[in-house]
Amino acid sequence: MPELPEVETIVRGLREKLAGGRIRAVRIRTLKIVRTSSALFRRTLCGAIIRDVRRKGKFILIELESARTLVIHLRMTGQLLLVPENAPLDPHTHVVFDLEPGGCQLRYRDVRKFGRLEIQEPERPLPQLTALSPDPFEISARELFRKLQEKKRALKPLLLDQTFLSGLGNIYVDESLYRSRIHPLTPSNRLTEAQVRRLHRVIRRVLRQAIQAKGTTISDYRGPEGIVGGFQHFLRVYDCTGEPCRVCRTLIEKTRVGGRGTHFCPGCQVPG
């Protein structure tokens, strides 16, 4: 569920509340969510001072003074919620962090249990993190063009590939391709430099607007204070199947590309 704008929103909220504070205690309620041994997980986090909270691609990094990092990926339905200590525990809460200063807990909640929490040692960076490519704000249009030229895959699956470009997921890829008027199946090496410049600009703009709206909530996404995002009101193709395109009035269609539901306008996004 969460893509770059949702993760960025969470990271900003957590940083404000957590940076400089301390984790007093940790309770693991569902073992499989935590990829590090429970003992190491607890030993690392109990009493740890939080230096900063950052984002890398769709990963959340809670950096500790010990130089170790709590690495979190929310996958589809993961949530990080800041709640009062006395709030009732719901059955989908899998990890609970007691915080200092107190009164508040950080809870990891995840209906589908796809998400992962893991400790990264400074001398042993996690492979999933080192394999990540820069996100759209860390790469120039020129560089993106060069990378796209090197591949000849269909554009959409490539943009979803976190080792090619990080941060984008299904919503923002569909929105970016629609707003750039590029068909999702266009071979990446057939894009002109002008098309890539536009795509690069559009991706950045869509992500910035979505961050400003505090993310997109279709169903599960919540910010750390439990609030829903607002960008769902600005979607133009994603979840708009059957509605007329606002540019050419053609009805928005949904197909499958690379195994993912794909929304596009057959009028504006003609195959390259």
Place this chain on the structure above:
DNA sequence: GACAACCTGACC
């Protein structure tokens, strides 16, 4: 590449 797997819930 396509597809199943990981899980639960919503919807038809």
Place this chain on the structure above:
DNA sequence: GGTCAGGTTGTC
């Protein structure tokens, strides 16, 4: 009963 879901990974 079946299909679908904002993600990633492992298998042909």
